[in-house]
Amino acid sequence: MLGPAVLLIGIFILVPMVLTVWLSFHDWSSQTGFNAARFVGLRNYEDLFAPISVGRDFRRAFVNTAIYTGLSVIIMIPLSVLLGLLVHQREVRGGQFLRTVLFATYMVPMIAVALVWSKLYSPTEGPLNQILGWLGLGPQPWLSSPDTALYSLVVLNIWQQIGYFTVLTVAGLTQIPASLYEAARIDGANRIQSFFGVTLPLLRRTLLFSSVVAVINAVQVFEPVVLITQGGPAGSTNVLTYHIRRVGIERAQGGMGSAMAVAMMLALIVAVVAIFAFNRRGEEQ
Amino acid sequence: MSAQRVSGIGRSAMVLLIIVLAVVAAFPLVWMVLSSLKTPQESMQVPPVWLPADPNLDAYGEVYGVIDAGRSMLNSAIIAVSATLGILVTSLMAGYAFAKYRFPFRNLVFALLISTMFLPPIVTLIPLYRMVSEMGLAGTLLGVVLPQLGNAFGIFLMRQFIAGVPDDLIDAARVDGASELRIVFTVVAPVIVPAIAALALFAFTFHWNTYLWPLTVLQGNTDNYPIVLSLGRLLSYNRGAMNTGLVMAGATLAVLPPLVLFVFLQKFFVDSMVGSGVKG
Numbered sequence: 001m002l003g004p005a006v007l008l009i010g011i012f013i014l015v016p017m018v019l020t021v022w023l024s025f026h027d028w029s030s031q032t033g034f035n036a037a038r039f040v041g042l043r044n045y046e047d048l049f050a051p052i053s054v055g056r057d058f059r060r061a062f063v064n065t066a067i068y069t070g071l072s073v074i075i076m077i078p079l080s081v082l083l084g085l086l087v088h089q090r091e092v093r094g095g096q097f098l099r100t101v102l103f104a105t106y107m108v109p110m111i112a113v114a115l116v117w118s119k120l121y122s123p124t125e126g127p128l129n130q131i132l133g134w135l136g137l138g139p140q141p142w143l144s145s146p147d148t149a150l151y152s153l154v155v156l157n158i159w160q161q162i163g164y165f166t167v168l169t170v171a172g173l174t175q176i177p178a179s180l181y182e183a184a185r186i187d188g189a190n191r192i193q194s195f196f197g198v199t200l201p202l203l204r205r206t207l208l209f210s211s212v213v214a215v216i217n218a219v220q221v222f223e224p225v226v227l228i229t230q231g232g233p234a235g236s237t238n239v240l241t242y243h244i245r246r247v248g249i250e251r252a253q254g255g256m257g258s259a260m261a262v263a264m265m266l267a268l269i270v271a272v273v274a275i276f277a278f279n280r281r282g283e284e285q
Numbered sequence: 286m287s288a289q290r291v292s293g294i295g296r297s298a299m300v301l302l303i304i305v306l307a308v309v310a311a312f313p314l315v316w317m318v319l320s321s322l323k324t325p326q327e328s329m330q331v332p333p334v335w336l337p338a339d340p341n342l343d344a345y346g347e348v349y350g351v352i353d354a355g356r357s358m359l360n361s362a363i364i365a366v367s368a369t370l371g372i373l374v375t376s377l378m379a380g381y382a383f384a385k386y387r388f389p390f391r392n393l394v395f396a397l398l399i400s401t402m403f404l405p406p407i408v409t410l411i412p413l414y415r416m417v418s419e420m421g422l423a424g425t426l427l428g429v430v431l432p433q434l435g436n437a438f439g440i441f442l443m444r445q446f447i448a449g450v451p452d453d454l455i456d457a458a459r460v461d462g463a464s465e466l467r468i469v470f471t472v473v474a475p476v477i478v479p480a481i482a483a484l485a486l487f488a489f490t491f492h493w494n495t496y497l498w499p500l501t502v503l504q505g506n507t508d509n510y511p512i513v514l515s516l517g518r519l520l521s522y523n524r525g526a527m528n529t530g531l532v533m534a535g536a537t538l539a540v541l542p543p544l545v546l547f548v549f550l551q552k553f554f555v556d557s558m559v560g561s562g563v564k565g
Contacts, residue, residue, distance in 0.1 A: 001386070001465065005379035006398070008435030013401045016409035016416065023412060030415055086303055092296050094303040100551060101307045105314065107547040109494035111513045112536040115520065116317045119529055124331045127316065133332075159313065167555055212403075220405045223496050227517055241407040241497065248411040249501060261408045268405070 023258035030254030044259035061243035069218040071154045084169030102163035114224035117156045146236035172206030208279045320533035328529035344530035352515040361511035368492040371434035380443025381469045402437035424506035429499050446480040483553045490543045512539045
């Protein structure tokens with residue numbers, strides 16, 4: 001019964017995972033067999049921290065990914081609560097409709113999303129600067145300036161993913177017993193007080209799960225970069241998945257790329273553990 | 286908060302907010318479809334025109350001139366359908382084993398498999414690419430699909446739902462002499478059809494949309510490109526505003542299948558997310 005699944009996941013996920021770690025200690029061209037790998041100890045890792053271009057490019061990609069991920073999560077999770085409340089409420093109609101529209105964007109291929117937004121962002125022919133003009137705001141360079149390109153990708157990410165996290169929030173909201181709100185009301189709590197006293201504490205586990213998933217999704221950003229920005233302008237959107245693939249496969253530096261992948265994995269584990277620790281501290285208070 | 290009523294002004298504000306948010310959320314996709322119907326001149330106009338004066342499907346015809354769109358859509362369908370079927374079979378079997386069998390290290394094996402759900406694909410991409418190449422599958426659709434046939438989320442979802450299937454039902458089938466495989470597919474599966482439907486929809490959409498792995502393994506073999514990869518060829522066909530209609534027409538084609546599926550079957554998607562153990 002377990003055979004097929006264990007075999008497939010073992011061969012195509014667990015074995016490559018172990019190989020990635022093993023290769024990270026080797027000098028190896030991904031154009032050659034694994035037996036051609038030459039052991040170099042920690043040298044790949046030393047290079048990642050060294051003041052040479054390999055290290056600088058990697059660290060830039062790392063920081064870009066961290067900024068992209070951090071901003072995505074910090075904006076998306078509170079926004080998912082606001083949208084979740086709007087979808088969940090039964091006082092005015094339209095909640096279900098909003099959910100449908102939001103979740104539909106999540107079903108769409110990221111590559112199509114990236115293409116559409118590259119046109120929306122177009123400084124002259126795009127509608128976004130036109131709308132800014134109507135609102136009396138100046139035009140933005142969006143993807144064409146190193147100062148704004150990464151943030152433009154964050155907006156794109158939030159637009160695509162928010163429906164998923166909104167639905168998760170709604171799932172959490174449906175679990176909160178109505179009797180708790182009733183009790184809060186009898187105690188004289190107003191809506192804002194019952195939000196902070198009842199809703200938010202009981203959403204804690206949902207939001208913990210959402211945050212972890214949002215981080216794991218965000219560090220995988222790839223399509224808009226490979227298709228639209230190619231890491232530019234001036235390296236401002238060079239992110240880890242794009243960079244690791246370029247080094248490890250396109251430049252065939254498989255050992256170095258593997259070291260970068262391991263470093264990324266370790267950073268991700270640290271981030272997830274930090275989110276859990278942050279959550280636990282909040283729970284104790 | 287249903288116990289507390291809001292004032293008339295509050296209600297109007299909420300309705301307005303919902304409308305604004307829905308418009309903002311829908312805008313990019315609406316813009317995509319509108320742009321695909323414009324003439325090249327309209328696409329390049331500054332400031333942009335929103336509605337095509339003379340909506341036409343010329344851009345869609347042009348898509349078929351630049352890429353073999355039919356072949357690309359077929360490749361996408363082959364990848365998405367075969368990955369989905371494979372995932373359903375392996376997940377049902379493994380989910381059944383984890384839900385109904387007792388064996389040593391069960392929880393450890395389960396945890397190990399499930400942990401792969403949270404692994405970003407880039408972490409295993411480099412050696413996997415090499416392994417699939419050495420199997421002689423680089424550039425092939427089989428190379429795209431084969432590594433995707435075991436799926437941790439599928440196993441997790443199936444175990445959750447199969448655990449709720451009564452043991453009596455399974456024991457009765459065993460008394461009748463049914464094999465274990467037969468029990469999985471003819472006794473257990475019919476009881477959890479909604480969960481299977483949800484998994485099928487998620488798997489299909491995911492593998493229709495997936496980009497990184499096909500791009501890596503197909504290595505420029507454009508004959509086998511799924512539509513999401515062919516979109517990149519449309520973009521590079523003629524960079525800049527010139528090709529806006531072409532690219533938006535291609536994007537519309539790529540978006541349609543998952544979007545149509547979702548619109549008709551969204552209840553399954555949402556219910557399974559609520560019911561799959563992601564609980565507050």
